[in-house]
Structure formats: structure tokens, C-alpha cells
Amino acid sequence: MNTFDINKVIRQNIQRMKPYSSARSEFEGTTSVMLDANENSIGSTLSVPYNRYPDPLQKELKKRIGQIKQIDPANIFIGNGSDEPIDLLIRATCDPGKHNIIICPPTYGMYEVAANINDVAIKQVLLTEEYQLDTNAILATIDEGTRLIFLCSPNNPTGNVLKEKDIISILESFPGIVVLDEAYIDFAEASSFINKLIDYPNLVILQTFSKAWGLAGLRLGTAYASEAIISVLNKIKAPYNIGVLTQQSAISALTNEVDVHSWIALIRQQRETMTRELRQFSFVEKVYPSDANFLLTKVADADVLYNYLLTQNIVVRNRSNVPLCENCLRITIGTEQENELLLDALKKYNS
Numbered sequence: 001m002n003t004f005d006i007n008k009v010i011r012q013n014i015q016r017m018k019p020y021s022s023a024r025s026e027f028e029g030t031t032s033v034m035l036d037a038n039e040n041s042i043g044s045t046l047s048v049p050y051n052r053y054p055d056p057l058q059k060e061l062k063k064r065i066g067q068i069k070q071i072d073p074a075n076i077f078i079g080n081g082s083d084e085p086i087d088l089l090i091r092a093t094c095d096p097g098k099h100n101i102i103i104c105p106p107t108y109g110m111y112e113v114a115a116n117i118n119d120v121a122i123k124q125v126l127l128t129e130e131y132q133l134d135t136n137a138i139l140a141t142i143d144e145g146t147r148l149i150f151l152c153s154p155n156n157p158t159g160n161v162l163k164e165k166d167i168i169s170i171l172e173s174f175p176g177i178v179v180l181d182e183a184y185i186d187f188a189e190a191s192s193f194i195n196k197l198i199d200y201p202n203l204v205i206l207q208t209f210s211k212a213w214g215l216a217g218l219r220l221g222t223a224y225a226s227e228a229i230i231s232v233l234n235k236i237k238a239p240y241n242i243g244v245l246t247q248q249s250a251i252s253a254l255t256n257e258v259d260v261h262s263w264i265a266l267i268r269q270q271r272e273t274m275t276r277e278l279r280q281f282s283f284v285e286k287v288y289p290s291d292a293n294f295l296l297t298k299v300a301d302a303d304v305l306y307n308y309l310l311t312q313n314i315v316v317r318n319r320s321n322v323p324l325c326e327n328c329l330r331i332t333i334g335t336e337q338e339n340e341l342l343l344d345a346l347k348k349y350n351s
């Protein structure tokens, strides 16, 4: 049984501090004379009235996201990309130079970068050869200073979903916070852990509008968790972390779920086609099964192929220096036409 106690994982200084109280959090809504926030009441240099500060808690946007995800807005945090909740979770829980986090390489690079920026130690427990969690090794690595474990499913750059029972066994045994990054969950068969939040008060799920929703340029990442954890993130975030423009664009983007579903279907279908096609090439040693919108592909010489593709004006991600990814390229599924161009270039490379 898990003995999660949020007061034991949030830093003392964070628990003690009083958050900044912005003008827009002390007076919500609009009235005819707004002289509380030192805005420019006369006008804005843009035709749209951007002279007013945004809603610090993005209530309208959270309401929409809550409807789509079937979750209470009190369990939603919205950040400037997933980068923001990743950084905030580390800053909320880890005293620099004292506490540590566990990551499971090969995985997304930002967990390590955010920990390094905050001077927080990183313990690495490699995935197995099958790119699954080594749960025993993870549990053995947890020590008194471990505050967060970052898991990524489907994992970047390997593309596979982590086994549900492994994630659950860590959730049940670890008294700190388990951060489950589901950036690619929209492309997977497996379902999100969102409906398990109720069972695991130490679970934080990260999702993003950068991938399936096609909004990478907006910078919109979400964290879903217990109200207690979300409150801490709200307490320490920059007061106006999501601009008016982003909030408005996101609200209208969310009405377009139909497109997202058809893109996901197309990307999945192209993922199967590309897997089959790539496997035909003699220099392709392995195309790993993917539940994401990319294919990890092991080739004879990744550096040479990477550089050749650049000469063909095609850029892929060279992951060959990452542990367990020797000679691997990570190839995003593009449009049908882009995928064709890649295949044509590979045919030329082969001959």
C-alpha cells in the first residue's frame, strides 16, 4: 500500500511561502473601470485588445479541456509547453544539491536538463533490452532523497508503450511522485492513465497539444493530478504563464477535435506503411514497433545515413549516441508526400 503524503514531498520553503497575488487573481472578471493592474487603459499597439492581462488560471480553457478529457478543471494545470510542468515539479519537490529524481533512459531529454538547471541529482535506471521498465532496479534505486520518478509512455525515442502493470507497481511502491509523460498517447492503442488519477494521489500525467493536436507553436502542455498537487504548481508558476493569444487560440482549436481524430488515423496508417517499406531496405536492421508518431529505426551506419539524408534536404533525428539506441535514427511520420520523398531518397542511397 502506498503511504503517499504530499507534505513529505513538497519542499519546506514552498510549503511556507505565500504566492504572488496578482491583480487578476484578487479581482476576477471585468468591470467598466479597471485601474487595478497598471495596464494601458488607452489602447494596445495591436488591433486586438491585448492590453489586458490574461486569466492567471485559464478557467475557460480548462473548462473545455475538462470536457474533452472528462476531468475536473481543478485537476488540470496548463503550462507553456510540457517543459513548464516538468520544471515546476522538480522545483516544487527537490531541494537543490539534496534530493534526486529517477529517469529511465533512453528517454526524453528534458527531465535531465530541467534537473540539471535546478542542481538536482539524477539517478538513471536503463530500460531493458525490450525498452520496458526494470522495475526491480528502479525500486532498488529509490532512496530517502528520491522525490520524483519520470516515466514516458509511449516512450520517446523508442516509441513503445510501457507495461501497465510495471507503471502500477511503481505507483504503488514509491512514496514520492510518479510523473507519467503521455505526450504521444493519442497515437497509441493503450488508454491514458487519466482515469487512474483517482486511485493514485502520487500520479502526475503530462500531456501536450504539440503532437496530435498540431499546436507545437502555441506552447501548450498540460499536467493532470490530484487537486493538492495542482495547487502547488499553481502556487509557484509565473502568475500570467499563458498569454491571452494562446488561451484564445487554444479555446478555438479545441472545437476541432474531428480533424485531430482523422490525422491520428492517417498517421497510424502511414506508420504501418512506413514500417513495412523501411523493413525492405538491406541497410535497415530493425524498425521498432511504434505507438507514437515516429519510428525508431536501426540501420547499418546511422551517422552516414543521417548525413546522406541531409544532402537530400531531409532531416531526421540521429539517436545513435543515446544508450540502447546504437545506430538508430528517429523518423517522424510526415505527410504521405514527405514519406514518399524519404523512401525515394533511401532507394537512391541503396543503389
Ligand SMILES: *Cc1c(COP(=O)(O)O)cnc(C)c1O
Binding pocket: 080, 081, 082, 083, 084, 108, 152, 155, 156, 181, 183, 207, 208, 209, 210, 211, 216, 219, 220, 221
Ligand atoms: C514532444 C514531447 C513533449 C512535448 O513537449 P512540449 O513542451 O509540450 O512541446 C513532452 N514529452 C515528450 C516525451 C515529448 O516527446
